[in-house]
Each structure stands twice: as C-alpha cells, then as structure tokens.
Amino acid sequence: MSGPNTDYDPVEVTPLSAPEVEARRDEALAAIAAAADLAALKQVRIDHAGDRSPLASANREIGALPPQARKDAGQRVGQARAAVGQALAARQEVLEAEHEERMLVEETVDVTVPVDRAARGARHPITTGSEFIADVFVAMGWEVAEGPIVEAEWLNFDALNLGPDHPARTMQDTFWTEPADKHLVLRTHTSPVQARTMLTRTPPIYVVCPGRVFRTDEYDATHSPMFHQVEGLVVDEGITMAHLKGTLDHFATAMFGEGITTRFRPSYFPFTEPSAEVDLVCFVCRNVAGVVESCRTCRGEGWIEWGGCGVVNPRVFSACGVDPERYTGFAFGMGIDRTLMFRHGIEDLRSVFEGDVRFSTAFGSEI
Incomplete structure (x- = not known):
C-alpha cells in the first residue's frame, strides 16, 4: 500500500x-x-x-x-x-x-369608494314556514308526505269524490295540461297526496302534506294562481271530530301563541262528511269585549277564517282501498301563505312572490 x-x-x-x-x-x-x-x-x-x-x-x-x-x-x-x-x-x-x-x-383599497354591493341571499319565509309547520306535526308523531305537482285527474278529483260534473273540474279553476287525453292537471290542492298515501299504505295513517298548488285565480293582494297549502290526514280506528278539534287547537297555538283556539262552522266539502270551516280566535284582540269592536284585523268579528276540515267521506275510503266499516279519519287544509300573512302581519300576498330579498331577510332567515 x-x-x-x-x-x-x-x-x-x-x-x-x-x-x-x-x-x-x-x-x-x-x-x-x-x-x-x-x-x-x-x-x-x-x-x-x-x-x-x-x-x-x-x-x-x-x-x-x-x-x-x-x-x-x-x-x-x-x-x-x-x-x-x-x-x-x-x-x-x-x-x-x-x-x-x-x-x-x-393592493391598496379605497374603502371610501361607493360600490354596488349585491344583496346576500336568504331562505324564503314560505320555506321556513312550511318546515316549521311540518315540525309541529312531526313532534306529535306524524309523518310528512309529498307528491308530484303534475297530478293525474283521477287522483286530483275522482278519488276525492269530486264527480265529473263538479265545477272545480272546469277550466275556471284548474290548469289542464296538453294533450288533454293524458288527463293530467296541475294539482289544485295537496289532497292527492293523501289519496296516494291511502293507496300505498295500511292504516293507521298520520300524515301532513305541505306543498305548492295551482288554480286559475287572479293575481292580486289576496289571490295568486300558485300558492301553498298544508293538509293533514288521519286514518285509524275510533277517530272522531273531537280528535280533529284537539289537533287544530294545538296547531293554532303553535302558530299564533297560547290562548288561540278554533271554532267550527258547518260547511260542505265533497271529500269530508260532516265538513266544517275552521275559524281562529282573533290573535290581535283575542275576542275580548271592549277591544274586539275596534279591531281592524277581525273587523269586530272576534274570529278569522283559517281553512276547512271534516271527517273523511266513506266514499273516499272506498276509492282508495280503505275499509270504511273499520276505519274513520279526519282531514284538514289551510293556506300556508295565508297563515304566514296572519302570523307576520303581511298585508299584500304579492310581497311573498315577487322575489325581493329584503322581504325574506326581514324574517331573520338570512344566510
């Protein structure tokens, strides 16, 4: 080395x-x-x-x-x-x-320069109101049912005891689709959801059905060709008008506060018998003597019309495959838009549908 x-x-x-x-x-x-x-x-x-x-x-x-x-x-x-x-x-x-x-x-930004700031979006009060109503009934053990907006004529009318000659089937109230031989309509109420539920399920049935409906109404401060309804259906053994009254009193209290009750006035609906109009005790004057006379909300009546209800007609049960000898039930329907107008003091229904975000954010639902 x-x-x-x-x-x-x-x-x-x-x-x-x-x-x-x-x-x-x-x-x-x-x-x-x-x-x-x-x-x-x-x-x-x-x-x-x-x-x-x-x-x-x-x-x-x-x-x-x-x-x-x-x-x-x-x-x-x-x-x-x-x-x-x-x-x-x-x-x-x-x-x-x-x-x-x-x-x-x-990268300096002049914070004093005026800009056109786009408004933030907000959940619509109809959406949040529908969810609140559904929650009221879900808390009682009910279920939420939904159905299509374009509905079969039979489900929208015939199954609900609305015969071929009933005025509601004419063009005056109903939007019909083309071609006519398809027999399809824009649903005029959410009751077809109830019919679908009875056709596909076995009682007992406790469902609430919120959704959009369509009728050929004029568009003004109190009417719209498209609006929202919530309907409820109960089918069980031993159901009476007393159960209906208790349910609607609870619903009214949840929507308008303690002390708000309902009253029934005899009426007629093809799909219920007996039938009744539902009135709310005025949530402003509470029908209190000395106050009710000057109340602008109920105009001195002490009561406000809210919706319709009744015991399910046995013919509807038969059409939907439910034994009317064994089961009874009740149904009711209210306008969600009308309910929110009462609840929040909205004077013009058109404000609900015009899409102004300032209207929605006023309800505290900004996102």
Missing part, C-alpha cells in the same frame, strides 16, 4: 485555487446584486449557494487534500461561502422590503 502524498500541491486542484475561488465568489456576488425580485434571488441561491454550486463542489474537494493543505483551502472556500451567504441575506432583506412597499401601493 502506498503512503500519503506529502508532495501534493493544492494549487494544482483547480476548484481550490485562490483565483478560481475568488472568481466563483465574485460571480455569485454579481448575480446576487443583479437579482431584481425574490423569485430571481431564489434561483441565484440555488445556482451559487446550493449543493451543486461551484463553491459547494470546491468544499467537497478539500477532503482529498493532504492534512497540511486542508487548512488554507478550507479558509479560502469558507470565507467565499460566508461572503456569498451574507450577500444573499442582505439582498433578501432589501427585496422583501421592496416587495412589501410595492404591495402597499398595488
């Missing part, structure tokens, strides 16, 4: 020669000084101070030198690398300061 090369001259190792180290240092310093931004300086750092830079390669050559030559070579390379590192740090500081100043100028 040969001994160490004691005659090795480090000057002959080109990367470690003093002129070469000084040239690489000066080259790095010039590149650092020329870097115009932080991205350019990053590339300079890689080229002149990274692991593959000339000075880093020279530093690795020191290990090949004899012991007596390593000190001088190490000092030369170390001083060059230190000078490059200091120059990089100084240039980094300068460029960062320039970058921040440029950002302050370029």
Whole structure:
C-alpha cells in the first residue's frame, strides 16, 4: 500500500485555487446584486449557494487534500461561502422590503369608494314556514308526505269524490295540461297526496302534506294562481271530530301563541262528511269585549277564517282501498301563505312572490 502524498500541491486542484475561488465568489456576488425580485434571488441561491454550486463542489474537494493543505483551502472556500451567504441575506432583506412597499401601493383599497354591493341571499319565509309547520306535526308523531305537482285527474278529483260534473273540474279553476287525453292537471290542492298515501299504505295513517298548488285565480293582494297549502290526514280506528278539534287547537297555538283556539262552522266539502270551516280566535284582540269592536284585523268579528276540515267521506275510503266499516279519519287544509300573512302581519300576498330579498331577510332567515 502506498503512503500519503506529502508532495501534493493544492494549487494544482483547480476548484481550490485562490483565483478560481475568488472568481466563483465574485460571480455569485454579481448575480446576487443583479437579482431584481425574490423569485430571481431564489434561483441565484440555488445556482451559487446550493449543493451543486461551484463553491459547494470546491468544499467537497478539500477532503482529498493532504492534512497540511486542508487548512488554507478550507479558509479560502469558507470565507467565499460566508461572503456569498451574507450577500444573499442582505439582498433578501432589501427585496422583501421592496416587495412589501410595492404591495402597499398595488393592493391598496379605497374603502371610501361607493360600490354596488349585491344583496346576500336568504331562505324564503314560505320555506321556513312550511318546515316549521311540518315540525309541529312531526313532534306529535306524524309523518310528512309529498307528491308530484303534475297530478293525474283521477287522483286530483275522482278519488276525492269530486264527480265529473263538479265545477272545480272546469277550466275556471284548474290548469289542464296538453294533450288533454293524458288527463293530467296541475294539482289544485295537496289532497292527492293523501289519496296516494291511502293507496300505498295500511292504516293507521298520520300524515301532513305541505306543498305548492295551482288554480286559475287572479293575481292580486289576496289571490295568486300558485300558492301553498298544508293538509293533514288521519286514518285509524275510533277517530272522531273531537280528535280533529284537539289537533287544530294545538296547531293554532303553535302558530299564533297560547290562548288561540278554533271554532267550527258547518260547511260542505265533497271529500269530508260532516265538513266544517275552521275559524281562529282573533290573535290581535283575542275576542275580548271592549277591544274586539275596534279591531281592524277581525273587523269586530272576534274570529278569522283559517281553512276547512271534516271527517273523511266513506266514499273516499272506498276509492282508495280503505275499509270504511273499520276505519274513520279526519282531514284538514289551510293556506300556508295565508297563515304566514296572519302570523307576520303581511298585508299584500304579492310581497311573498315577487322575489325581493329584503322581504325574506326581514324574517331573520338570512344566510
């Protein structure tokens, strides 16, 4: 084995020669000084101070030198690398300061300039109101049922004891689809959902059916060709009008507060027998003597018309496959739009449908 090369001259190792180290240092310093931004300086750092830079390669050559030559070579390379590192740090500081100043100028926002800010969206009160009503009945153990808006004529009329000659089947009240031989209509009430439920399920049935309905009404402050209803259906053994009255009293209290009850006035509906109109005790004057006479809400009546109800007609049970000898039931229907007008003091129904976000946000449902 040969001994160490004691005659090795480090000057002959080109990367470690003093002129070469000084040239690489000066080259790095010039590149650092020329870097115009932080991205350019990053590339300079890689080229002149990274692991593959000339000075880093020279530093690795020191290990090949004899012991007596390593000190001088190490000092030369170390001083060059230190000078490059200091120059990089100084240039980094300068460029960062320039970058921040440029950002302050370029990204300055004048908060005093007026702008057209688009209004934020909001959940519509009809949506939140329908969900609230559904929650009232779900809390009693009922279920929410839904059905299609375009409905079969049989389900919308015949199944509900609305015969072929009933006035509601004419164009005066109903939107019919084309072609006519398809016998499809835009549903005029949510009662077809009740019929669908009875056709597909076995009693006992306790369902509430909120949804959109359509009739050929004029569009004014109290009417709309598209509006919203909520209907309820109960089919079970031993159901009476007393159960109906208790249910509607609870519903009225949930919607309008404690002390609000209902009263029934005899009426007629083809799908219920007996049938009744449902009135609410006025939620403003509470039908209190001395106050009711001047109440503008109920106009001195003490009661406000709310909807219709009754015991399900046995013919409807028969049409929908329910045994009328075994089961009885009740049904009711109210306008959701009308209920919300009462609840929130809305005077014009058109405000509900015109899409002004300011109307929706007034109900505290902004998102």
